[in-house]
Amino acid sequence: MTKTRTFAVALSLSAAVACSEQGPIPTTPAGPSSLEGANAKPGGPPPADVAVTSTLGAGDIASDGVNGGAYTNSTTDKSIIQSSNGVWYLGSAPRTVFLRFDGTVTGNGIANTGPNSGPPLNLGAANYQVLMYTACNFPPYGSVSLLTMQVSNTLVPCPMAVQFATGGKQYLLRMNENLDGDTEVDDVNITHPTSTTWHIEPSAGVSNRARLFLQGKGNAGLVPQGDYNMSFSIDVANP
Secondary structure: OOEEEOOOOOOOHHHOHHHHHHOOOOOOOOOOOOOOOOOOOOOOOOOOOEEOEEEEOOOOEEEOOHHHHEEOOOOOOEEEEOOOOOOEEEEOOOOOEEEEEOOOOOOOEOOOOOHHHOOOOOOEEEEEOOEEEEOOOOHHHOOOOOOOOOOEEEEEEEOEEEEEEEOOEEEEEEEOHHHHOOOOOOOEEEEEEEOOEEEEEEOOOOEEEEEEEEEOHHHOOEEEEEEEEEEOOEEEEOO
């Protein structure tokens, strides 16, 4: 039976994950990126974030089954592309996202990748409140903003991360070749097939290899808990 885990997602997105492809959410506002304020008028207010509909398909990262798998932006659940850096965010609360971490020999966990080269952490399958995001706005990824991507079916590599909590512990699931090694984990691929749609998919075929970290208190160090083959399909549309 699928369980539901709650996670109080505190989203101050203006100070959030503009640089957190490096790891946990910063506790203080991030400095301006090379893209920040690109569309702002001098002396005027910053441009508004773009509210989008994020639809999660079937897989090891999937929707909670509500509203046909679609998440819309609201005063609680957050589904946006941030105007300052072009990063896509999905913050689910009270909605949840399904995640599978099967550390058994027949599961999606990869053998000998857990602590001390043991089995990966077996959290099973459950629904969690999450903060999920892509962060292509860094030099290793060409400082790409989803809002300024060329409209095409060209595959653009990008890191993706999912933060959630269970059992009083904070976790970070990361797909980031730049930080974790391109021979070990996989980036995601993003396309921009029309002027109002984006698609996020594994770069390694049906699933990506992703790394799960235990996240220390106060955004302290990340402790690897294992690698997993994670399948997913995400469609983002404005509106």
